[in-house]
Amino acid sequence: MRRLYACLLTLFLAVPAFADNTTSPVKPVTIVHAGALVDVVNGKVLKDQMIQIEGERIAKVTSWAPGAMPEGATLIDWSGLTVMPGLMDMHTHLADSGQSANVLAPLEFTAAESVLQGVKHARQTLRAGFTTVRDVGAWRAFNDVALRDAINSGIIEGPRMAVVGAYITVPGGAGDVTGQAFDVEIPKDLHFGVVRSASEVRERVRTLIQHGATFIKTLATGAVLTSGTHVGAQELSEEEIHAAVTEAANYNVYVTSHAHGAKGIKAAVRAGVRSIEHGSLIDDEGIALMKKHGTWLVADIYNGDYIDAVGRADGWGDEILAKNEATTERQREGFRKAHAAGVRIAYGTDSGVYPHGDNGKQFVYMVRYGMSEMEAIQSATLSPAQLLGWEADVGSIEAGKFADMVAVKGDPLKDISLLEHIDAVMKGGRIIKSEKHGTATGGADQ
Numbered sequence: 203m204r205r206l207y208a209c210l211l212t213l214f215l216a217v218p219a220f221a222d223n224t225t226s227p228v229k230p231v232t233i234v235h236a237g238a239l240v241d242v243v244n245g246k247v248l249k250d251q252m253i254q255i256e257g258e259r260i261a262k263v264t265s266w267a268p269g270a271m272p273e274g275a276t277l278i279d280w281s282g283l284t285v286m287p288g289l290m291d292m293h294t295h296l297a298d299s300g301q302s303a304n305v306l307a308p309l310e311f312t313a314a315e316s317v318l319q320g321v322k323h324a325r326q327t328l329r330a331g332f333t334t335v336r337d338v339g340a341w342r343a344f345n346d347v348a349l350r351d352a353i354n355s356g357i358i359e360g361p362r363m364a365v366v367g368a369y370i371t372v373p374g375g376a377g378d379v380t381g382q383a384f385d386v387e388i389p390k391d392l393h394f395g396v397v398r399s400a401s402e403v404r405e406r407v408r409t410l411i412q413h414g415a416t417f418i419k420t421l422a423t424g425a426v427l428t429s430g431t432h433v434g435a436q437e438l439s440e441e442e443i444h445a446a447v448t449e450a451a452n453y454n455v456y457v458t459s460h461a462h463g464a465k466g467i468k469a470a471v472r473a474g475v476r477s478i479e480h481g482s483l484i485d486d487e488g489i490a491l492m493k494k495h496g497t498w499l500v501a502d503i504y505n506g507d508y509i510d511a512v513g514r515a516d517g518w519g520d521e522i523l524a525k526n527e528a529t530t531e532r533q534r535e536g537f538r539k540a541h542a543a544g545v546r547i548a549y550g551t552d553s554g555v556y557p558h559g560d561n562g563k564q565f566v567y568m569v570r571y572g573m574s575e576m577e578a579i580q581s582a583t584l585s586p587a588q589l590l591g592w593e594a595d596v597g598s599i600e601a602g603k604f605a606d607m608v609a610v611k612g613d614p615l616k617d618i619s620l621l622e623h624i625d626a627v628m629k630g631g632r633i634i635k636s637e638k639h640g641t642a643t644g645g646a647d648q
């Protein structure tokens with residue numbers, strides 16, 4: 203049934219990304235009294251606002267007027283807080299067991315074990331204020347689809363997810379399981395996206411979309427954390443990435459590319475990907491090319507420090523630490539230059555490399571490397587909505603969109619580090635976490 207539904211989804215391209223869960227003709231009305239509200243569309247902060255929510259969506263936003271409160275409405279008093287749209291992280295790995303010293307870690311867990319760990323990661327991410335994420339790949343194919351579907355059907359708590367199903371990668375490449383002896387057989391779901399030609403890319407892309415992928419992840423170069431791969435080396439060819447782009451486009455689906463090295467970045471941009479993940483060793487030509495094509499940059503500029511500290515302490519291996527060292531500062535400088543040049547940037551952190559729920563730690567880095575506080579907030583709200591094509595549903599606090607919002611004490615436009623500890627979270631009009639009332643469901647969890 204789910205398979206049929208997924209097929210139907212691909213046939214009807216105009217279908218919305220989400221179906222509203224509220225079916226009752228009379229939708230419950232909630233009023234949020236926001237002491238301050240970050241208007242990311244106009245880049246300003248409004249004082250003392252009244253947000254009217256009907257069911258899962260925002261009905262209107264006006265100046266605070268207690269007399270205008272509809273009868274029977276529930277009031278949420280966030281008058282002492284700064285309210286912002288729900289945060290969005292465009293590079294997460296929720297449906298996996300996480301990074302460790304062991305390069306063969308993907309082999310330690312079954313798909314069921316991995317996705318059940320994903321349940322915890324989804325909850326931690328949502329409670330950290332990230333109400334929408336892209337999951338850019340799980341080792342076990344379709345774990346991310348299962349997690350997304352469980353969240354959407356209300357079985358478990360988590361952010362709205364865009365998912366890829368599996369990594370499209372060359373054999374032994376950044377998205378393959380590596381490090382084992384050459385004659386060890388790897389289960390099918392651990393190398394589902396391994397391809398050897400452009401025609402295999404097309405076939406795999408179709409299968410991923412049929413089985414629920416929202417977008418396609420290609421691996422254009424080696425990776426810091428995949429043993430035996432080289433960050434500077436191109437893996438998938440421009441022709442293969444282009445095959446993914448054109449095939450996915452038949453289903454109105456876009457492609458992103460993991461790319462560290464300058465050559466791989468440029469090949470992916472020329473091939474027509476919508477976003478570049480990491481972009482660590484980008485050069486001036488690559489920046490100009492991204493600007494020209496309108497390609498999004500999703501640069502995970504926080505976790506290099508985490509890998510260096512924890513990876514060193516836990517013995518992640520010289521290969522990983524050396525590659526991390528070679529990319530961390532170069533990536534940050536590339537980020538600074540790309541931002542200055544006007545490349546479109548969306549917030550993405552590579553959660554799973556560092557503990558889920560710490561997604562907010564990248565904000566201070568983005569400000570340190572050239573963004574204003576407002577730009578950093580926009581990169582994690584308005585911009586990801588545009589990258590996803592979900593502007594009608596998420597990304598700002600405006601009438602018609604889902605009531606996904608977060609609130610913090612203090613002014614994040616003066617101190618962006620406040621976003622590392624979100625005080626209150628609402629998703630689809632439902633309180634997930636509240637500073638006054640504790641957590642809405644279950645116990646405390648960070």
Ligand SMILES: [Zn+2]
Pocket residue numbers: 293294295338552
């Ligand atoms: Zn990643």
